[in-house]
Amino acid sequence: MADIETNNKKNIKKDNQEKDIGITVKKSDDFSEWYQQAILKSEMIEYGPVSGCMIIRPYAYSIWEKVQKYFNKKIKKMGVKNAYFPLLIPENLFNKEKEHVEGFSPEVAWVTHGGSSKLPEKLGIRPTSETIMYYSYSKWIRSWRDLPLKLNQWCNIVRWEFKHPVPFLRTREFLWQEGHTVFATKDEAEKEVLEILNLYKQVFEELYAVPVLAGKKSENEKFAGAVYTMSVETLFPNGKAIQGATSHFLGQNFSKSFNISFLNKEGFKEFAWQNSWGISTRSIGIMIGIHGDDKGVILPPRIAPIHIVIVPILFDDSMDDVLRESNDLMKELSKIQYHNEFIEVIVDDRNYTPGYKYNYWELKGVPIRIELGPKDLKNKQAVIVRRDTNEKKTFPINQIKDVVNVILDEIQQKLLDKAREFINSSIIVTNDFETFKKYIDERKIVYAPFCNNPECEKNIKEMTGSKTLNAPLNNDSEKSFCVACGAESKEWFYFGKSY
Ligand code: 86X
Numbered sequence: 343m344a345d346i347e348t349n350n351k352k353n354i355k356k357d358n359q360e361k362d363i364g365i366t367v368k369k370s371d372d373f374s375e376w377y378q379q380a381i382l383k384s385e386m387i388e389y390g391p392v393s394g395c396m397i398i399r400p401y402a403y404s405i406w407e408k409v410q411k412y413f414n415k416k417i418k419k420m421g422v423k424n425a426y427f428p429l430l431i432p433e434n435l436f437n438k439e440k441e442h443v444e445g446f447s448p449e450v451a452w453v454t455h456g457g458s459s460k461l462p463e464k465l466g467i468r469p470t471s472e473t474i475m476y477y478s479y480s481k482w483i484r485s486w487r488d489l490p491l492k493l494n495q496w497c498n499i500v501r502w503e504f505k506h507p508v509p510f511l512r513t514r515e516f517l518w519q520e521g522h523t524v525f526a527t528k529d530e531a532e533k534e535v536l537e538i539l540n541l542y543k544q545v546f547e548e549l550y551a552v553p554v555l556a557g558k559k560s561e562n563e564k565f566a567g568a569v570y571t572m573s574v575e576t577l578f579p580n581g582k583a584i585q586g587a588t589s590h591f592l593g594q595n596f597s598k599s600f601n602i603s604f605l606n607k608e609g610f611k612e613f614a615w616q617n618s619w620g621i622s623t624r625s626i627g628i629m630i631g632i633h634g635d636d637k638g639v640i641l642p643p644r645i646a647p648i649h650i651v652i653v654p655i656l657f658d659d660s661m662d663d664v665l666r667e668s669n670d671l672m673k674e675l676s677k678i679q680y681h682n683e684f685i686e687v688i689v690d691d692r693n694y695t696p697g698y699k700y701n702y703w704e705l706k707g708v709p710i711r712i713e714l715g716p717k718d719l720k721n722k723q724a725v726i727v728r729r730d731t732n733e734k735k736t737f738p739i740n741q742i743k744d745v746v747n748v749i750l751d752e753i754q755q756k757l758l759d760k761a762r763e764f765i766n767s768s769i770i771v772t773n774d775f776e777t778f779k780k781y782i783d784e785r786k787i788v789y790a791p792f793c794n795n796p797e798c799e800k801n802i803k804e805m806t807g808s809k810t811l812n813a814p815l816n817n818d819s820e821k822s823f824c825v826a827c828g829a830e831s832k833e834w835f836y837f838g839k840s841y
Contacts, residue, residue, distance in 0.1 A: 363383060363698070363701055363702060363705060364383075364637065364638070364701055364705065365379045365380060365383060365636065365637070365638055365705070366379065367379070368636050369579065369634060369635060369636055370579070373578070373579060373580040373631075374508075374580075376634070376636075377508075377627075377630070377631055377634075378509070380630060380634050380638050380639050380705075381402075381509050381510070381627070381630060381639075383638065383705050384401065384638055384639045384705050384706045384707065385399050385401050385706065386398070386399055386401050386402035386509075386626075386630070386639070387399060387402060387509040387510070389509075392514075393507060393514070394503065394507035394512075394513050394514030394515070395513065395514055395515045396507075396509045396510075396513055396515075398517070398623065400647075401647055401706065402626060404647040405626055405629075405641075405645045405646075405647065406517060406623060406626065408549065408644070408645045409545060409549060409621075409625065409645070410496060410519075412545065412549055413519065413541070413545060413621070416541050416544075417494055417521065417541070420492070420534070420537065421490070421492050422492040422493065422494050422521060422523070423492065423493055423494070424493070424494050424495065424496065425493045425494070425495055426495050426497065427468075427471050427474050427475050427478070427495060427497075428468075428474060429467060429468055429497075429498075430453060430465040430466070430467065430468075431465065431466045431467075431468055431471075431473055431474045432463050432465055432466075433452075433463055433464050433465070433466060434463065435473040435474060435477055436450070436466055436473055438473060438477075438599055438600060439472070439473065439567065439595075439596060439599045439600070441566065441567070441599075442472075442565070442566045442567030442595075443473075445566060446469060446501075448502075449469055449501040449502050449503060450466045450467070450469055450501075450502065451466070451467045451469075451500050451501075451502045451514075452464045452465065452466055452467070453465040453466075453467065467500040468497070468499060468500070469499060469500060469501045470499060470520065470620075471495065471497070471520055471522070472522070472567065472596060472618065475493070475522050476522070476596050476597075476600040476602060476616075477600065479491065479522075479524060479600065479602050480600045480601045480602045480603075483524060483602055483603070483604050483614060484604060484605065485604055485605050486526050486604050486605065486606050486607055488604060489524060489525060489526045489604060489614065490523060490524060490525045490526070490530060491523065491524040492521070492523040492524075493521070493522055493523070494519055494520065494521040494522070495519065495520055496517070496518075496519045497517070497518070497519075497520070498515055498516065498517050499515065499516055499517075499518055499622075500514060500515050501514060502514055508627070509627065510623055510624055510626050510627025510628075510630070511584070511624055511627040511628070511631075511841060512624075512841070516622050516623050516624065517622060517623045518620050518621060518622035518623065519620060519621060520618065520619070520620045521538065521617070521618060521619045521620070522616070522617070522618045523616065523617045523618075524597075524602060524614045524615070524616050525614065525615045525616070525617075526604065526606065526612070526614065526615070527615060528593070528615045530615070531591060531592075531593075531615040531616065531617050532591055534617055535572055535589050535590070535591045535617050535619070536572070536589075536815075538589040538617070538619045539556055539572040539573075539574065539589045540556070542554075542556075542574045542586065542587040542589065542619075542621055543556050543574055545587070545621060545625070546574055546576065546586055546587075546625065546628075547758060548644065549642070549644045549645050550625060550628070550629040550642060550644075550645060551629070551633065551642035551644070551754055551755075551757040551758040551761065552576055552586070552628060552629055552632050552633075552758075552761055553576065553758060553761050553762040553765050554574035554575060554576045554586055555574065555575045555576070555765075555787075555811060555812060555814065555836055556572070556573070556574050556812070556814070556815065557572065557573065557575075557811075557812030557813045557814040557815055557817075557836070558570055558571070558572055558573075558812055558813045558815070558817075559571040559572070559573050559588075559810070559812050560792070560794050560796075560799055560809075560810040560812075560813070560835060561794050561795070561796050561799075562796040562799040562800065562809070562810070563799075563809060563810055563812075564590075565588065565590050567590075567592060567595055567596060568590035568591060568592050568593075568595070568618075569591050569592065569593035569595065570590070570591050571588055571589070571590045571591075572588065572589045572590070572591075572812070573585050573586070573587065573588045573589070573811075573812050574586040574587050575811040575812055575836065575840075576628060576632070576761075576765065577764070577765045577768055577787060577838070578628075578631050578632065578841075579631070579632065579764065580785065581768065581784070581785025581786065581838075581839065582785065582838070582839055582840055582841055583787060583811050583836075583838035583839065583840040583841070584624075584628055584840060584841045585811070585840070585841075586621070586624070586625055586628060587619070587620065587621035587622075587625070588619065588620060589617065589619040590617060590618050590619065591617055592615075592616040592617060592618060593615065593616070594613040594614070594615060594616075595616075596616055597613040597614040597615070597616055598613055602614045602616070629641075629642070629645070632761050633707075633730075633757050633761070634707070637701070637704045637705065638704055638705035638706065638707060639705065639706060639707030640707045640709075640729055640730055640757065641706075641707035641708065641709060641729075642709075642753070642754050642757050642758075643680065643709045643750040643751070643753055643754045644681060644754055646686075646707070646708065646709050647686060648686045648687075648688055648706075648708050649680065649685040649686050649687065649708070649709055649710060649746075649750060650675060650685065650686075650687040650688075650708070650709070650710045650711070650712060650746070651687075651688055651689075651690055651699075651703045651708045651710075651711050651712070652668045652671060652672055652687065652688070652689045652690070652711075652712045652714060653690050653696055653699045653700065653703075653711060653712070653713050653714070654667075654668040654689065654690075654691060654714050654715070655696050655713060655714065655715030655716070655718075656691075657715075657716060659716075660716035660719070663716070663719055664714060664715065664716055664719055665689075665691060667714060667719055667739070668689045668691070668714050669689055671712070671714070671724070671739060671742065672687045672688065672689045674742075674743055675687045675742065675743055675746060677743075678743060678746055678747065680746075680747055680750055685746065685750075690702075690703070696713070704729060707729060708729060709728070709729050709730070709749075709750060709753050710726060710727070710728065710729065710746070710749060710750070710753075711726070711727040711729070712724050712725065712726055712727075712742070713725040713727065714739075718736075718739075722738055722739050722740070723736050723737060723738050723739060724736070724737060724739050724742060725737075726742065726745075726749065728749065728753060729753070730753050730756055730757060731756070765787070768785075768786050768787050769786065769787045769788075769789055769836070770786045770787070770788050770789065771788075771789045771790070772788060772789075772790055772825070773790055773791050773822055773823065773825050774825070775825055775826060778790055778806065778825050778826075778837070779805070779806050782806045782807065782808045782837065782838070782839065783806075785838075785839060786838075787811065787836050787837065787838045788808070788836070788837045788838070789834055789835070789836055789837075790825035790834060790835065790837060791819070791822035791823060791824055791825055791831045791833070791834050791835075792810065792813075792824050792825060792826070792831055792833060792834070792835040792837075793824035793826075793827055793829040793830070793831045794813075794831070794833055794835075795824075795827070795829070798824060798826050798827045798829075801826060801827070802826045802837070805826075806837075807839055808837045808838055808839050808840075809837065809838075809840060810835040810836065810837055811835070811836040811837065811838055811840065812835065812836060813833045813834060813835045813836070814834075814836070817832075817833055817834060819832075819833075819834045822834070
């Protein structure tokens, strides 16, 4: 390969763009620097003029579109409809449900003026849409016949945080879906909370190839407006845990403060039972942080905007033939469907060296590269290179279309397996506090019995820097004693240092 590149040099443009495109730190040496460079250099994110408000570039946005497509299909099957509620929320609506808003109010961004004239009532930019949606719900719901009501919206959210922003993971503005459902009975609501939790698990594991721990949040970590909160959580390579999505059983908390009530079949008034649930563009950052390597991003095929890049090895005398064959192959492979979608195949015929192109597409995490040069052409073959393992294999050109699906599935599976191995090997089980502390310091996830008392969790946070992630479902561990305070406890929780 080296001699091909030197032979090529006189013909191939070498401009500044060819230099220094790679990531300059090792992922294992400085994860946060690695992450920053990975998302910028892969052209996923650009910083905007306002701190915490980042630009999601087309390459990253198309990942979000795939998640939307998958998620919409699943929730529509559950009877959920999409809608859109206003961005601006009048101040008085926020005050209807004081209890849950109280802790959050410092994060609300306000619109106070229209042009130069002061508004009679200031308007909050939605930090979440409970208040504005439930204001409508209380008007729409009158009888048991109006239930269930299941709405979802895809929108942007603004929360004016002061912790330093990290693209995707902690931004002041982000994109999400928020589902808000209303039922006549507690049972229906609780059933849906679990269904949605499982759907989030599928989004992470099937699409993002990110294994998650699904379970119930502690009293201290649940959403204050909820009766209980379910979540999916995962672990970054640097040992920090991160929450991926939440599904809340709201009980009748909001229906009572917003008067969402209905006449039941017997003609008596009842308050409705509610859920809310959300997953955001943070999930993209989680996926990048987990799969990437020193060369850059690695995208699981299920969410990759481009599945295959064909890099023709160009020499003056054979250029036309190699380009023609590359384009033919591209057209042939573009007819292949992967999970009911046509795969995206491109030919990189830019006037750069092959080496530069390899680095460029590796940085962007394209799952498969196909190298095709004049010698390959003569032998009617091409070289397939896997992004995740760097494995190279030569195939007859006419057989490539038959192996692409298998290779994509292998990459998808391997990424999930690798991440699962990491998370599994990072979980330590103990009921001893000293052991707990030691492993938290080593950035492990510790699975321990816990009393679920908020005061106790605050102490644990102070003493170890960790908090609960969640308690797995079907948590039928034997009765034990809280790892921190010794009180009797039936529940075991995952603990970790987290984002
Ligand atoms: C909590 C709860 C919930 C629907 C979800 O987690 C999924 C989708 N919403 C969101 N939360 C707030 O309620 C909140 C409220 C205010 Cl006023 C705020 F400024 C920030 C908030 N952050 C989170």
